[in-house]
Amino acid sequence: MTSIPLVAVVGNPNAGKSALFNMLTGARQKVGNYPGVTVERKSGRLSLPDGRPLELVDLPGAYSLDPSSPDEEVTRDVVLGKQQGERLPDALLLVLDATNLDNHLRFALQIIALGLPTVIALNMVDLARRDGLEIDPQALERELGVPVVETVAVRRRGGDEIKEALSGAVGAARRVRAGDGAEERDIAALQRRARAIARAATVGETGARRWTHFIDHVALHPVAGPLIFAAIMFLMFQAVFAWSEAPIGWLEDLIASSQGLVVDAIPAGFLRSMLVDGVLGGVGAVIVFLPQILILFLFILLLEATGYMVRAAFLMDRLMARVGLSGHAFIPLLSSFACAVPGIMATRTIEDPKHRITTILIAPLMTCSARLPVYAVIIGAFIPATSVGWGVGLQGLVLFGLYALGIVGALLAALVLRRTVAKGSHQGFMMEMPKYQVPSIRDVAIGLWTRAMIFLKRAGTIILISTIILWALLSFPQPKPGETALDSSIAGKIASVLEVGLRPIGFNHEIALALVPAMAAREVAVSALATAYSIQTEDETKAEQSLTEQLRGRWSLPTALAFLAWFVFAPQCLSTVAVTRRETNGWKWPAFMLAYLFALAYLAAGATFWAATALGL
């Protein structure tokens, strides 16, 4: 059996590798993992001009073959044919940023010296021209001895030429490497050669005004910069709510009408109850938050694709330094507002281990999108939609307070962690600041699509299964006359035990019940409450009541506030625990994370409940 030729895409970070990969493979991508490490393996298929298929794999960006992170290690191992679960590529597609040749050529020289058939994509030639930089691809070809193709990946230019060049490279023999490779290991010597080649290939360089510097004069201005940053953050969180209202309404209608269809089609009984209360009620309660989650991811993808994200890190560096971190930690933390899992994975670029572990430990305190369903339901039920003046609503203010509480909690936690369990070593802040770019709609769309699929898969698996299990535990054994379903069921009995510990912080039986399946994922708390109340309500007219109305009738205000405070801190997410275990290679840190966050959650919920009760709310 002949396998399809494999081509690996390699290059420095910010060279535009992913955009090139998207251009060549389109949306037909497979995201997996390399065995034993959490580094994502992104691959896709394309057809060469002669019809042969080709598998393309996008390797993590690297500065050199001397790895300084798990990501770079995978890149090195793949191109050396040493990576478990990956065959040696038949050819390499090396992506160089035309505006940054002196730097990217150093890694290019190392890669070419490996002797694998290589094609160079000289990317971002449009930005180079914009900056008045003219590069001669033929000269580069002569110096490097491999084909060079000009591309503008974000504008989808140069794809056919790349495929043409790849069809020549695939099947070509490996060249014997010249020399003993000593020069490739001497980074300073390599760098000098890279600069010499870049000079030789640069035919024209005018002092054209660089757009990036022009924008940075404003974006990094000591006064205007932080104001713009605050405005962007405000717009982001505002948009998450304002733009999602209509689509959430459509989803709710869709779910309600599906429930209606099931009720009409299936006679009353276990199956109908499972479908209506368990599947549609439970999973539906979570699915309606898809619009908000996508809007949040849209902003984060845009911030990254435009190059602004690193500017935000730059502006935040001093503040982060106060608590013993750096601007570097800011990027994974901002991503954690969408989801802590990609956030924790993004900490890999932090080289200092103490820094990294602190960032991982506080990432779950950023208000992730899974908390939104919980916050939105409780706020909607208990906080009146009144204005506190200047067009600011009380509901929005409370939500802002919950976000702020998470951030303050994270900063204080970092301060304590850096002085105790993650003490010592200080790496500081050194980062490449990429050029500003107009993001490609296609790349952003592909990113959003991937996120939407991950979310829906989660809803279809973890959330569906835990909702069905919970529905079963709630429905059996059937209540005897005079008993409520909640008291007699298995789930009810488990909750009664937990309730003993949770009663002092104001939690009732149903909350105790919801918290158990919510260990799988926070948003399950909402679906669990929905399922519990929907089963409990025998009366047909009452069953029509929304979860909001049910909660209003059954919870006191201090209980609702305590419940919110609990979710600011509680690490109720199996995926986060799992990714922390993988990223830290053991159970020590995830166990520590669970312990300190549950302790904080208990204290915060308790303090809120007691304070609210004392105030007579």
Added chain:
Amino acid sequence: MSLRLDQLPFRTPATVTGVEWTSLTPIEARRLRNLGLDEGVAIEALHGGPVGRDPLAVRIGRMMVAIRRSHAQAVMVEATAT
């Protein structure tokens, strides 16, 4: 006239005359080399952070790099005559 990078006025093109690699940890030194810092390259401090003008946004060759003032002290520069 030689200066430390953190003393170089903003938007003054300069050349790196020396780097005290030994005053940096090996990880820091490698990272700065990866970001293009080396003797003889063109350098220019462009922007400073909002608090104490720290960190610095520095152009090294053609690349923009963020670096804290404490690390910039290890870099000796000389303003390019214009």
